[in-house]
Amino acid sequence: MKIAITSTGNSPDAILDSRFGRCSYFVVFDTESRSTEFIPNPNIDAVEGAGPASVQLVASRGVKKVVSGEFGAKVKSLFDSLQIQLVILNDPEKKISEIIELLNHKN
Amino acid sequence: MPRPKRIRRMTNPPHFKGFRPIGLMEKNQPIVINYEEYEAIRLSDFELYGQVEAAQVMSVSRPTYARIYESARRKVAQAFVQGKPIVFEGGKVYFDSEWYSCNTCGCWFNHIEKDKEATYCALCGSTQIEHYSENSTANAIDDICICPKCGFEKEHQPGFPCNQEICPTCKCRMVRKGMPHHNRMRNKNCQKI
Numbered sequence A: 001m002k003i004a005i006t007s008t009g010n011s012p013d014a015i016l017d018s019r020f021g022r023c024s025y026f027v028v029f030d031t032e033s034r035s036t037e038f039i040p041n042p043n044i045d046a047v048e049g050a051g052p053a054s055v056q057l058v059a060s061r062g063v064k065k066v067v068s069g070e071f072g073a074k075v076k077s078l079f080d081s082l083q084i085q086l087v088i089l090n091d092p093e094k095k096i097s098e099i100i101e102l103l104n105h106k107n
Numbered sequence B: 001m002p003r004p005k006r007i008r009r010m011t012n013p014p015h016f017k018g019f020r021p022i023g024l025m026e027k028n029q030p031i032v033i034n035y036e037e038y039e040a041i042r043l044s045d046f047e048l049y050g051q052v053e054a055a056q057v058m059s060v061s062r063p064t065y066a067r068i069y070e071s072a073r074r075k076v077a078q079a080f081v082q083g084k085p086i087v088f089e090g091g092k093v094y095f096d097s098e099w100y101s102c103n104t105c106g107c108w109f110n111h112i113e114k115d116k117e118a119t120y121c122a123l124c125g126s127t128q129i130e131h132y133s134e135n136s137t138a139n140a141i142d143d144i145c146i147c148p149k150c151g152f153e154k155e156h157q158p159g160f161p162c163n164q165e166i167c168p169t170c171k172c173r174m175v176r177k178g179m180p181h182h183n184r185m186r187n188k189n190c191q192k193i
Helices: A050-060 A073-081 A096-103 B035-046 B051-057 B062-082 B180-185
Strands: A002-007 A025-030 A036-040 A065-068 A085-089 B008-010 B031-033 B086-088 B093-095 B099-102 B107-110 B129-131 B144-146 B153-155
Touching: A002 A096, A025 A050, A025 A096, A050 A073, A073 A085, A073 B093, B008 B035, B031 B062, B035 B051, B035 B062, B035 B093, B051 B062, B062 B086
Parallel strands: A002 A065, A065 A085, B008 B093, B031 B086
Antiparallel strands: A002 A025, A025 A036, A085 B107, B099 B107, B099 B129, B144 B153
């Protein structure tokens, strides 16, 4: 399963970005191959519609779960209709590597 | 012009497209059942909710719910009697899901397989999870636009986004008071325009 995490930088030591639509990078983590991919977000400076555009980007990668600090109202309903699970993590100091560690549970 | 329809909330879209009658040679035009009508039949006849309860679940008024349910039953009856196929399509709905919070890692997550209960946390896999109710945060949001820099407050005008309001003293964009966005902006510089 692929999981997207919003990140402030393009290394595993970067911390979680608390926004979804205008985060700096998306980290796509594959639980089977345990590979990570950093995708720069093209919608950082968008005036409007950054959320839906980012949803499209994430969904086109075949992601099934998204971890971020917060999701907007438009984004939530879009993800719901795309059957993608949302995880809100209210910890601004969490590093990407720590989140990936958490995701490696047996369930 | 009539008043626009309120968008109906639904949690469970059907996981198949419809029904076909058995043993009919000629092809009939299918009956289209909207998602909202499907949801009404599911709530009333499968979950056995009362109309008041079901209307709250779909976030419409009780009379509106009754109309949706009535129309759904008539369509089903028509399909049964005339041997027409049924397809589930369209309808003014949005999909919503149940939210949970995890006591181990402190995250919130929603659950995609809506007919089943979530049993473990989506992030850390812990089983220490509980249902999250929105009521506690929903009450904190007032209809007030606030300047994130100087704290100038103004009554929110419906249909006019807060970020298009300009603070008269700092000349920056305002935000909705009490929203998470506002809490985050509180200690940062505002967006100058």
